[in-house]
Amino acid sequence: MTYLADVRALARKDLLLELRARDTLPAMLLFVVATFVVFHFSLPSHSSQLAASGLLWVAIVFTALLGLGRAFVPEREQRVLDGLVLAPCDRSAIWLAKAIATFAFLAAAEIVALPVFALFFHGLDGATVAAVVLADVGICAVGTFLGAMAVATRARDLLLPLLFLPLAIPIIVGGVGASVVGSPGRYLAFLALYDLLFGVLCWASFDYVVAE
Amino acid sequence: MEPVTRSHRVSLPVLAVASLVLVTLALALVFFVVPNDANQGFSQRIFYFHVSIAFTAYACFAGGAWKALLHLWKRDPRADLESYVAIHQGVIFGVLVLITGSIWAKISWGHWWLWSEDQLVLFLVLFLFYAAYFMLRFSVDPGPQRANFSAVYALFGVVLIPVSFLAIRIAKSFIHPVVFTLHGPNFGGWILVTYCVAQAALLVLAYTLYRIELAGKLIDVRLRELRFA
Numbered sequence: 001m002t003y004l005a006d007v008r009a010l011a012r013k014d015l016l017l018e019l020r021a022r023d024t025l026p027a028m029l030l031f032v033v034a035t036f037v038v039f040h041f042s043l044p045s046h047s048s049q050l051a052a053s054g055l056l057w058v059a060i061v062f063t064a065l066l067g068l069g070r071a072f073v074p075e076r077e078q079r080v081l082d083g084l085v086l087a088p089c090d091r092s093a094i095w096l097a098k099a100i101a102t103f104a105f106l107a108a109a110e111i112v113a114l115p116v117f118a119l120f121f122h123g124l125d126g127a128t129v130a131a132v133v134l135a136d137v138g139i140c141a142v143g144t145f146l147g148a149m150a151v152a153t154r155a156r157d158l159l160l161p162l163l164f165l166p167l168a169i170p171i172i173v174g175g176v177g178a179s180v181v182g183s184p185g186r187y188l189a190f191l192a193l194y195d196l197l198f199g200v201l202c203w204a205s206f207d208y209v210v211a212e
Numbered sequence: 213m214e215p216v217t218r219s220h221r222v223s224l225p226v227l228a229v230a231s232l233v234l235v236t237l238a239l240a241l242v243f244f245v246v247p248n249d250a251n252q253g254f255s256q257r258i259f260y261f262h263v264s265i266a267f268t269a270y271a272c273f274a275g276g277a278w279k280a281l282l283h284l285w286k287r288d289p290r291a292d293l294e295s296y297v298a299i300h301q302g303v304i305f306g307v308l309v310l311i312t313g314s315i316w317a318k319i320s321w322g323h324w325w326l327w328s329e330d331q332l333v334l335f336l337v338l339f340l341f342y343a344a345y346f347m348l349r350f351s352v353d354p355g356p357q358r359a360n361f362s363a364v365y366a367l368f369g370v371v372l373i374p375v376s377f378l379a380i381r382i383a384k385s386f387i388h389p390v391v392f393t394l395h396g397p398n399f400g401g402w403i404l405v406t407y408c409v410a411q412a413a414l415l416v417l418a419y420t421l422y423r424i425e426l427a428g429k430l431i432d433v434r435l436r437e438l439r440f441a
Contacts, residue, residue: 149361155351163348163365166341167372170379177382190382194375201371208284208360 006089010097015104017074024070028109032063036113036120052121053128053179057172059117060110060132061139061165067105068143069160071098072151085210095144095206103140110136124179127188131178134191135171138198142167145202148209170194224427227420234413241406255319260410262312265305266331268414270373272302272422273338277370280363292359293433295366296349297426301418303342309335330380337376341369 018024039055075081084094110132118124143164150160171194177187242260249256279295282288313332314324327333345365352358 149348149365152357152361153348153351154353155347159344159347159351162344166337166344167368169337170372170375173379173383186382190378197371197375198368201368205284205364205367208364211360 003090003093006093007097007100010084010093011100011104014074014098014101018101018105024067025105025108027070028063028067028105029112031066032059032109032113033116035059035062036117040120049122050180052117054176056117056121056128056179057135057175059113060135060175061168061172063109063113064102064106064136064139064143065161065164067102067109068140068147068164069150069157071102071144071147076151081210091207091210092203094210095148095202098148099140099144099202102144103136106136106140107133127184128179130188131175131184131191134188134195135175137195138171138191139168141195141199141202145206145209148206152209167198220423224420224423227416227423231413231417231420234409234416238406238410238413241402241409246402246406252320255316258312258316258319260406261414262309262316264407264411264414265312266309266335267411268418269302269305269309269335269338271415272298272305272418273342273369273373275422276302277366280366283359283363284367292362293429294426296362297422297429299342299345299366299369300425301422303339303346304421305414305418306335306339306342310339328384330377330384333380334373334377337380338369338373341372345369 036059039052039059043051043055072081075084081094085091114124114129114132143160146163146167147160150156150163153159171191174187174191174194178184178191181187238260242257246257246260248254249259276295276298279288279291279298283291283295310332313329313335317326317329317332318324325332345362348365349358349362352361
């Protein structure tokens with residue numbers, strides 16, 4: 001059970017840091033609402049509701065990217081990562097804790113963003129909300145992993161979207177499918193499959209990203 | 213970690229001659245032997261190269277991922293460079309898939325790009341993914357960390373291929389419900405022989421190019437070592 005205790009301690013550190021410094025979450029909130037306003041003006045007046053549903057997913061992925069880009073910045077600036085790697089805990093716990101913290105930020109942003117979307121565009125059904133939750137799991141699992149790589153490179157913030165977007169395309173397909181199709185079962189199942197596959201892959205290979 | 217030369221069973225000149233002979237034979241079969249397709253006529257002959265190139269690209273990506281796994285698992289000092297070279301060849305063949313696919317789409321359906329064509333869309337996603345692989349690799353200094361990052365990202369690639377394929381398949385039901393059938397059920401005789409020869413030709417060609425690039429890269433590494441020795 002020490003593994004879970006490690007994860008909890010690390011995730012708690014990130015949440016506390018955010019509660020005190022408020023670096024990421026207000027930025028994500030402001031960004032997602034601003035994106036909706038941009039979308040309103042980029043959709044011609046007689047566009048279908050389906051177009052707005054598709055844009056919701058663009059907003060979610062870009063908002064997540066904003067949060068993911070910041071995820072490992074505290075570790076880099078204070079060289080915390082070196083300490084964490086030396087600590088006698090399983091290194092995948094670092095990834096899991098960071099993914100949980102990022103998930104919490106993204107979910108918090110969406111708790112505001114989804115009602116705002118419903119207010120600006122059209123109401124959302126249960127399938128869309130379920131798809132958003134499943135997609136968040138995949139986005140945070142893969143995004144945190146890639147964020148840890150990107151932060152160690154010379155290109156840093158520039159690299160994360162390039163690494164992440166090709167891997168996010170299946171998430172977009174599953175999410176948009178679940179929000180626009182009558183029977184969303186297979187799209188939700190696809191999102192769950194994505195979460196499972198990439199979750200296991202990230203969990204198993206994170207050691208190689210932080211250790212030399 | 214310094215890459216060490218691996219002793220190969222087949223020498224480079226033999227490979228070069230074999231690919232020349234096979235590619236010439238494949239071209240001869242494609243242009244002079246195989247009959248015209250009943251529906252698409254002469255232009256369908258691009259199929260033999262388009263599909264073989266696509267399969268070869270997959271083989272390169274799979275080979276690159278296998279070498280990446282060897283790097284992470286067995287700490288094989290040669291595996292990092294080999295993985296990179298295999299993926300580089302895969303990207304070159306992947307671009308050729310996009311080009312030949314576009315030409316075929318233009319001639320058959322009148323458009324240079326079709327979102328309803330699974331293989332094309334998949335290769336576009338893979339092209340973006342592996343282009344990011346190079347961005348990642350060249351923004352980390354050479355060393356164990358670069359090798360690890362490259363290897364892990366290459367492994368993501370082989371998981372992404374089937375997942376994206378599935379995604380593109382299920383996306384069709386809300387983006388493009390039209391499904392094209394590429395060729396009829398009669399896939400035998402000269403058609404099968406020609407396809408197999410073209411496939412063999414491209415696989416041997418890809419392996420030859422891989423070996424040439426690898427040899428060049430190893431000479432480069434050796435030169436660098438001598439300069440700093």
